Amino acid sequence: MAILDYDNDGWPDFLFSNDTQPNKLYRNNGNGTFTEKAVVAGVAFSEDGVARAGMGVDTFDYDRSGNTSLIITNFSNQMISLYHNEGKGLFVDEAPRSDVGRASLLTLGFGCFFFDYDLDGWPDILVANGHIDPDIQKVQANVKFAEPPHLFRNLGGGKFAEVTKTAGAEFAGARVGRSVAYADVFNDGRLDVLFTTNGGAPKLFRNVAAAGTANHSVRLKLAGTKSNRDGIGAVVKLTTADGTQTQMLRSGSSYLAANELVLTFGLAGATKADTVEIRWPSGTVDKLGAVQAGQTVTISEGKGQAGARAFAK
Numbered sequence: 001m002a003i004l005d006y007d008n009d010g011w012p013d014f015l016f017s018n019d020t021q022p023n024k025l026y027r028n029n030g031n032g033t034f035t036e037k038a039v040v041a042g043v044a045f046s047e048d049g050v051a052r053a054g055m056g057v058d059t060f061d062y063d064r065s066g067n068t069s070l071i072i073t074n075f076s077n078q079m080i081s082l083y084h085n086e087g088k089g090l091f092v093d094e095a096p097r098s099d100v101g102r103a104s105l106l107t108l109g110f111g112c113f114f115f116d117y118d119l120d121g122w123p124d125i126l127v128a129n130g131h132i133d134p135d136i137q138k139v140q141a142n143v144k145f146a147e148p149p150h151l152f153r154n155l156g157g158g159k160f161a162e163v164t165k166t167a168g169a170e171f172a173g174a175r176v177g178r179s180v181a182y183a184d185v186f187n188d189g190r191l192d193v194l195f196t197t198n199g200g201a202p203k204l205f206r207n208v209a210a211a212g213t214a215n216h217s218v219r220l221k222l223a224g225t226k227s228n229r230d231g232i233g234a235v236v237k238l239t240t241a242d243g244t245q246t247q248m249l250r251s252g253s254s255y256l257a258a259n260e261l262v263l264t265f266g267l268a269g270a271t272k273a274d275t276v277e278i279r280w281p282s283g284t285v286d287k288l289g290a291v292q293a294g295q296t297v298t299i300s301e302g303k304g305q306a307g308a309r310a311f312a313k
Helices: 099-103
Strands: 002-005 015-016 024-028 035-036 057-060 069-072 081-087 092-093 109-115 123-130 148-157 160-164 177-183 192-197 204-205 218-225 235-240 244-250 263-268 274-278 284-286 296-298 304-310
Touching: 002 057, 015 057, 057 109, 069 109, 099 148, 099 160, 109 192, 123 177, 123 192, 218 235, 218 274, 235 263, 244 263, 284 304
Parallel strands: 109 177, 218 296
Antiparallel strands: 002 015, 015 024, 024 035, 057 069, 069 081, 081 092, 109 123, 123 148, 148 160, 177 192, 192 204, 218 263, 235 244, 235 274, 274 284, 296 304
16 A cells, blocks of 8 residues: 555545555545545556556655656566556556566566665665465466566656666575565665565665765654654655655555655755755645755754754764
8 A cells, every 4th residue: 555645636645556456546535535546547457457466566756747656566477567647647657668667577576665775866666576486487487486676776757777786696686575665774874675585584785876976865854743743644845956856754655564754865966955845744834944965854843953863974
């Protein structure tokens, strides 16, 4: 399940990925009721009208269009769904025309999320893969039980490139992956990832992708007062000379996992965010001026910056 405001009306909507059944998209009517819109929105089925094996799900404005899009993992021979939000309540699956679809045709995806692993300001995609049948290769020679993950680097302009093999031999190794989550475990401003393995040990991978580069980041920890204390549901817009990034703080999605409740923004070469705007679930709006990179900033609802912690050197 993923929470998103796909029509930008200020009311959170719900997306459910459903295994062998049509996905469901519930539009929030703003009066305590919801209307199911998946078919008319274009996210219920594949492009050829087939209900796929929806499992992991995440949502993000990955191309800075101002609209939040969707990724859903599916079974082998179905490829990942990358539903781009076209606005006006309509999504189009871009996966068949991109590396996201071509690289994932034979893999079986579970956990997935958008995150900016190289801190260039464009959210990338990570997917945990692993089949459910240990003997699948006896039936389909090209499909494996243990599979490498997918790491798709966001190239901007709505394009992604499969870069798993460049992320380290251990990271790119085959495993029966299931859930995956991220957090800045080492307080260095980069998001590390934890995989669980079906029948095996979990794997924690430290992110060194942006180490030694000129890319910076800033992390925002929200503290609600009128809203819930973690700030879940708050929408943050961060602007630099390179443009505006938007993130909603959510308690989870992916698959059987929850990420840390801190928002990480890659700033590329910028050393600060020019402006930060937080729209809290209560309706309160906080606006901050320049926020320096290299730190985790705590923002209190209605009060602004309440503290900061520098990244470890």
